[in-house]
Amino acid sequence: MHHALWQSVLGEIELSVSHAAFTTWFKNTELIDNNNDVVTIAVPNIFAKRQFEVKFNEQIKAVLEKNGVTPERVVYTVKTTGKKTVTRETTVTAISDQSSAAVDELLRPASSPSMRSQSSTSNGSGLNPRYTFANFIVGSSNDLAYTACQAVASNPGTKYNPLFLYGGVGLGKTHLMQAVGNEIASTQPDARILYISSETFVKEFLESIRFKQKGFSDKYRNVDVLIVDDMQFIAGKEKTQEEFFHTFNALHQTNKQIIISSDKPPKSIPTLTERLRSRFEWGMSIDIQMPDFETRCAILETKAALSGIELGRDTIEYLANNIKTNVRELEGALNQLLAYAEMRGVSPDISTAEGLIGNVRQSRPQHLSAKQIIDKTARHFQIDIKEICSAKRDKHIVVPRQIAMYLLRSELHLSFPKIAIELGRKDHTTAIHSVEKIEKAIKLDFMIREQVTEIREKLYV
């Protein structure tokens, strides 16, 4: 009976969430109890449990209601059969509690029980078992990339080849590419997978020339899956690009999967040779962006749970609200909070978080002024400071002016009327619109995001 009800709920949910979200989170779930106003859903692991509590709870309640069940609460519990729970993505041992040892176990693929190393495996693939699909939180900023990576993992060399992931630092590119490698390694144990950074490729290539070593080409051409991280480092190195071009062709012609990441899309990597650029554009290029607020909350909650700690909602929201740069910094802030709380024997609550984040803020230069922001923005776009503060409506001035307004808001927290005055405006609604426009554009437009990041870096040198 429970089964039919849950199938009906799932059927409806499948229509309203992305395919990636559905396969990741809803497969292998079960309604195990419906009693005393409490519906209990069994989920395969602690990541799923977090995701359900944070993200899907309201939706599930609503769909249950549509199906005539109106519980007061829905509880999510990790399956406790003691057997291995096999999900399509990965094989994990079901756990019944949240002790850190058990969670630790969960992070480890079943096939590599004694993997200690954090950096890379010993089999030379360069893969780190820490990165899996199961511990990657999906939100609108990364679900396209996630879906494409899963598609590649289940059918390497056929669909998206090459797969090109791009986006700013710390947004999960390495995590996803590694997850593809780990997934293929577990489903096709014989597949030869090689993960390298483009820096390593450059270094080994130069060494092979310098020391007249043989075998360089073979190493890279005799694989089934080649994953090259941070391709931007190959820019400007023509000889290495040429070598990579041949490696690429050799692999592509034989339907071997190639996955590449970079901080920019192929067309924006300066000094990438034209023929390599056009190869990169053959397959699929996907942008990864900064997760939205809810996804940031889910990431924090999941990562805290991995340390066996349940953070208050206010603390999570505080961190998610204050760290909007990238996931690595978000993780960093969380780790700092947890370490500090443990060391001092205080609770990792919002006031501790405020103290710490406040410190981070104070470590920024105090002297940054509105004038400097405007000046550096104008200089970045090579326009005159008089023009940026004028009433001119030319496009090449309007966008820089909007960016300057955005930065005055994000870096100095100036009020809108104050921002308007700094840029010679009478009406502060222009400032509001400009800031909103850039906030939105940063999410959607790679070029704008890049410009803002570059100017911001210049502000703090």
Ligand code: ADP
């Ligand atoms: P990039 O390669 O884009 O610079 P990484 O893949 O190294 O970024 O990600 C930085 C850190 O953030 C890693 O520890 C990674 O596991 C984590 N991370 C990034 N995105 C997510 C996500 N969506 N869910 C969980 N962890 C994430």
Ligand code: MG
């Ligand atoms: Mg990386």
